[in-house]
Amino acid sequence: MSALEVDGVEVRLGRRATTPILHGVDLTARSGEIVGLIGETGSGKTTLARAVVGLAPLHAGTVRVDGTPVSGLRGAELRRFRRGGRVQYVFQDPLRSLDPDVTVLDSVAEGPAIRGDGQGADRRARAVAALEQVGLDPALGDRLPGRLSGGQRQRVTIARALAVDPRVLLLDEPVSALDAANRNHVLRLLDRLRREREVAIVLITHDLGSLAGIADRIVVLYRGRVVEEGPAARVLLEPADPYTQRLIASVPSIDGPRPIYARSTT
Numbered sequence: 001m002s003a004l005e006v007d008g009v010e011v012r013l014g015r016r017a018t019t020p021i022l023h024g025v026d027l028t029a030r031s032g033e034i035v036g037l038i039g040e041t042g043s044g045k046t047t048l049a050r051a052v053v054g055l056a057p058l059h060a061g062t063v064r065v066d067g068t069p070v071s072g073l074r075g076a077e078l079r080r081f082r083r084g085g086r087v088q089y090v091f092q093d094p095l096r097s098l099d100p101d102v103t104v105l106d107s108v109a110e111g112p113a114i115r116g117d118g119q120g121a122d123r124r125a126r127a128v129a130a131l132e133q134v135g136l137d138p139a140l141g142d143r144l145p146g147r148l149s150g151g152q153r154q155r156v157t158i159a160r161a162l163a164v165d166p167r168v169l170l171l172d173e174p175v176s177a178l179d180a181a182n183r184n185h186v187l188r189l190l191d192r193l194r195r196e197r198e199v200a201i202v203l204i205t206h207d208l209g210s211l212a213g214i215a216d217r218i219v220v221l222y223r224g225r226v227v228e229e230g231p232a233a234r235v236l237l238e239p240a241d242p243y244t245q246r247l248i249a250s251v252p253s254i255d256g257p258r259p260i261y262a263r264s265t266t
């Protein structure tokens with residue numbers, strides 16, 4: 001059983017939900033697996049992530065987490081599921097996803113507070129641990145997001161997600177705005193999370209070089225449909241679908257077997 005199972009998902013958006021965006025999309029991620037989700041701008045990657053966490057309504061299909069169909073949850077059940085934090089979505093734009101008036105530490109402690117985990121001191125300890133996990137100095141905890149660098153803000157959004165110990169983590173372009181050092185740090189962190197905490201990770205990115213050394217599988221979306229899916233090395237080095245071939249050919253760093261980021265074996 002996969003931690004995340006997306007089955008035949010259709011999403012329609014726009015006025016009166018008449019514009020079809022996703023057409024019967026399937027996606028799975030097992031515990032400890034990193035799945036890369038790629039596709040050109042507008043192919044539906046963000047919409048799929050939003051559908052998984054219930055932010056985009058499903059026209060058809062199901063989303064299951066640990067075998068439980070969460071797409072059918074309503075009312076109190078849905079609220080309980082959201083509070084539980086088993087699925088976390090790290091938005092593309094950290095500035096927009098962090099409240100500008102809430103300090104870093106309070107922002108990271110919010111998830112445990114909503115879940116009702118422990119008391120104030122425990123929550124703060126959890127938040128500090130999450131900040132340390134993403135390589136941020138807990139001394140930054142007293143700052144507001146506007147006083148952080150872009151890379152630090154990105155890590156805060158990831159720390160927020162980690163503070164509730166998710167089973168499934170979806171990250172939307174978590175490394176594209178980062179310099180090489182920050183990018184490698186985040187990628188190593190994701191690799192550790194999947195190995196040590198067996199988190200199922202869906203990584204949305206245009207940065208195929210980042211996926212080369214870290215993703216187990218890659219799923220390719222084109223105009224709201226999955227056109228190819230397979231082991232990362234196979235998809236990146238021997239793409240079968242003509243659209244994937246064009247997508248990969250347009251990225252200069254994916255022209256050989258040497259990944260930019262080598263997966264650590266320790």
Ligand SMILES: Nc1ncnc2c1ncn2[C@@H]1O[C@H](COP(=O)(O)OP(=O)(O)OP(=O)(O)O)[C@@H](O)[C@H]1O
Nearest residue numbers: 013014019021039040041042043044045046047048
């Ligand atoms: N609220 C909305 N109403 C109508 N159409 C929408 C809405 N939100 C997104 N779309 C459309 O859905 C399609 C998929 O958008 P989405 O953001 O999921 O793509 P994406 O693959 O994540 O793109 P990017 O790589 O640029 O982030 C696009 O054509 C977009 O214009």
